[in-house]
Amino acid sequence: MKINVTINGQAHEADVEPRLLLVHLIRDVVGLTGTHVGCETSICGACTVHLNGRAVKSCTVLAVQANGAEVTTIEGLANNGQLHAVQEGFWECHGLQCGYCTPGMIMASCALLKDNPNPSEGEIRHGLEGNLCRCTGYQNIVESVKYAANKLQGA
């Protein structure tokens, strides 16, 4: 089946099997490998991307469901080499260690801040319930999101 998906502002046409997962379209067909896969059951969130501006788990979306949609991946977050405030927060606050969950965690954090620009610590912790990190114990992720919230509010 022929589909058209705009990824990070660039239009992509692909002929895919209906069963192709969006994450595999992004990683294997388009070749953007920043979006990761960490589970099969929509728990870990490593595959989080934005689909028409909303955070989704791209391992639980068929590529054909994204036909005609706009997708933003971690690679599309920085603007002309300028890191997004959330990326900057993760760097400043040591919000990552191995980095594998990080793209999903950052995409989820961006979405969280879009809905709630000034979240409390509890709201951040609950807001990121769809993303697992095994390295950081989450505290510095919370700090990273707070950093980004402050920066985005100040901007």
Added chain:
Amino acid sequence: MIPANFDYHTPKTVAEAIGLLAEHGEDCKVLAGGHSLIPAMKLRLTQIPVLVDIGRISDLSHIKVDGSTIRIGAMTTHGAIAASADIKQHCPLLAECGAQVGDQQVRNRGTFGGSLVHADPAADWPAAALALNAELVLQSASGERVVKASDFFVDMLTTDVQPGELLTEIRIPVPAQPMASAYLKVPQAASGFAIVGVAVQLEMDGSTCKAVGIGITGLAPKAYRATAVEAALAGTTLDDATLSAAAAKADADASDAMGDIHASEDYRRHLTRVYAKRAVQTAAGRV
């Protein structure tokens, strides 16, 4: 991680979808938000020859407050319901419940209708649908049928939806007077699904409980209406002794109790009683 192959259809209208369902019969399954179906397909717990994706039918995703009825399209996402100003105003129980389904990513894709039809015994929505006396609109080649939530859930992963039928809309009666409500849930530590979830819709007349709807999920193979508790609370002032006595019956209407490594049958029954009381108390505190 990889689903088996299937034929894929994207009807643009309900009529077209119903036609496909009629054509393919038991070989086909409806794809709504896909957040139960796609993981099951990836794990090859299920293999479906024909998938009818109803995500391209535009009039299935809506929230309309229509006089005395809230009409929610079956493809409305959990997140859209949780965030809807209309829902928050007219039916806060739905907003509170929707906000507790899955996580933000799941709420952006998973749908109200999909969850109800899947009828996972630990899903949140069935509890709210029962507490609210929701009506479910099913369309098929032979017309439209409206089923009460209390008749909809038949057994584990089984509903009253017949082959060829498509759930298109959920209708919730808007109460004549403001209601107080609560959805409280004990999430399973790993999956976030409800070990027990209790939805309460409370109608007060001064300090007296005029009527109450209580839906419970998680305990039994299917979500159920806690009619014994409802009866014990109606007409009372919800004092602590009455509440405790009523909540003690919270598991009485359960067809059976489920148990697993996360919570045994006994403990689930106990939590059901505890949370029934807490949910009613929470709702009463919001009057």
Added chain:
Amino acid sequence: MSFLAKYMGQRVKRTEDPRLIQGIGHYVDDIKLADTLHVVILRSQYAHARINSIDTSAAKAAPGVVAVYTGEDVAGKVGNVPCAGALPGLKVPKMPVLAQGKVFFVGHPVAAVVATDKYKARDAADLIEVDYDPLDVVSDGEAAAKPDSPVIHEDLGDNIAFQHSAGSGDVDAAFAAADRIVTQRLNHQRLAPISIEPRGVLAQYFRGEEQLNLWSSTQIPHLLRTQVAIMLGMAENKLRVITPEVGGGFGCKLNVYAEEALLGWIAMKVGKPVKWIEGRRENLQCTIHGRSQVGTVEVAVKNDGTLLGLKYNVTADLGAYHQLLTPAIPTLTGLMLAGCYKIPAIQMNCTGVFTNKMATDAYRGAGRPEATYLVERIMDRVAQELNMDPIELRQKNFIQANEFPYTTACGVTYDSGDYEAALAKAMELVDYKKLREEQSAARAAGRVMGIGVSTYVEICGMGPSGAMPAGGWESATVRVEPTGKVTVLTGISPHGQGEETSFAQIVGDMLGIDMNDVLVIHGDTSIVQYGIGTFGSRGLAVGGAALVCATEKVVKKAKALAAHLLGTGADSLSFENGKFVGAPDDRTLTIQEVALAAHTAASIPEDFEPGLSAQHFFEPKNFTYPSGTHICVVELDKDTGDIDIKRYVAVDDCGNQINPLIVQGQVHGGIAQGLAQALYEEVVYDENGQLITGELMDYAVPKAFQVPHYELDHAVTPTPVNPLGAKGVGEAGTIGSTPSIANAVLDALAPFGVQHIDLPLRPEKLWRAMNS
């Protein structure tokens, strides 16, 4: 040499991060080679069964399928999965990379499908017909040791893999002299490491060069190279192992897995690159598990709280076979049974048994969490029996700061420590005295509040080679390039620990250069000299020590050239903040200038080798022994058993810190994993050996809202074992936290007459304890 610590000791942001936060780093699955074939492995759904036949004909005929291999194909071609553990009388079952004749656990690899893409490979796997005869399943470790148990490996006679004893001192006399003996049976439940990146392998064979490249998500590239070369019967120097970004390890990638050798063999067979990426379900089935000991601890005490002796009789449920270090893990428990205390007599008897489950091996802490948990739990039980404050009991038995080095009855010599200092800080941070008052008030008001303390010491910085199965040293090369840029080649293999940053800090300071001019390369056996890898909290303590020594050698070499160029003797020069100073005419040379001169070699002393690099293999004289105090405050919901963690305070002493930002991150993550053991996680097999926790839907890795805010502080007692004085911090948080949480919950339950509940402390258990 002298330098200002411009970077060392500072919270320097990580240089690894820019690529990772932009999604442009490369993990194994991100590496795309042209014409790559994809491998899907068919695994046993039975815990124990005989394979009567495997019919691969339909799979072989399926679209896109290039080959299907079974145990028959690899027999005699690929060696068995290796075990480096060596214990007297150890039984080592043969573990081929694909099952031959029998399967021993759910997830046991049975066949490998090779196809042009992973979707087709997955489809074909469904077409393989395996005819099994299910056999009796051995699911319980203690039952496995009994004579009437079914035997898993018939050629080994029974299920007992080893019996191991440890400790010294007159235990019988200690118990005879005791006023009281306190006994507790404890279960250290089986856990799954769950790196968020599952395992993965990519193999590419160059037929002409006879070279095999193997990309693997591993913690030990060099050890893997050696072992896979042996398994494949090929020359070690024809095998190149590359570890790109590795998405977490926690010990589970400190191993040599069937798939690593299998993929190498398939690449050679099919002549194209082949890739296998583990799914999460596979990860739970066939990546190593951790812990899984059940045993009874007994202590002999005087009524004043003086500890006289400790006995621990334990069964270690090893799973169906040995992975690399399986039998070694329980022996680490035996090294640390003294904890922070002066216990004159200690005896451990451990029986390692085979069961029809995945193998256990090193998971964050690896044997030491078991020791700390049982020692700290029994300390609380003793305090309870003697009606003493648990902290007072600990203080009474502490090894004192002036008693180091201290050799325990377990036979290890603690390097340094000040247990009292960390404890005092932690007590101050939580205001312990006030907390106990609050607790009394809370109890009087009917609330269920508990305070848990754990004072831990662990063994890491692994380690002296004599005590390690495959070398405990570490290597570093420091090369100052002609332009003055510095290249570091380290034998460790960081996968989140941030040594690209902390090593650059060290070299930046020592050479007096911009740390951004230092490039740290790791994880490529064709570039980096042999090394041991990253595990056992050794990256900085051993690898960093090697780096310091190599850097010193570079400076020494540079000094000889500088003296020559400055026309003076080396003894008159000193190296200060990047410059050689002290020449009679006040001329100076920077390290960069010397480096250029060393490469142009136009004017060098007679015995000077051109170039400016040095290598050092550092052999530590001892392990290191980080320590600390964790205090946890909880409140329980009497009606539901829910736990609310009110405070979590950790004061850790990992010696000198090079990058406190990274140290803090390690402690945070460590605490979360220890907490996960205390409250949430457990690998559950049923009596048929079926894995109940086969997905993250059931195996409860904690989410952000399920862990508390951690309040951290630290104490510093440098280790004399290495030139950095750093002890290692990767595992300390995990080791210290589990018992503090368990003790807090059990302290809360004390008024209910509860003495102990096994982990994980699921709310249901606590509810039952409060309402029975």
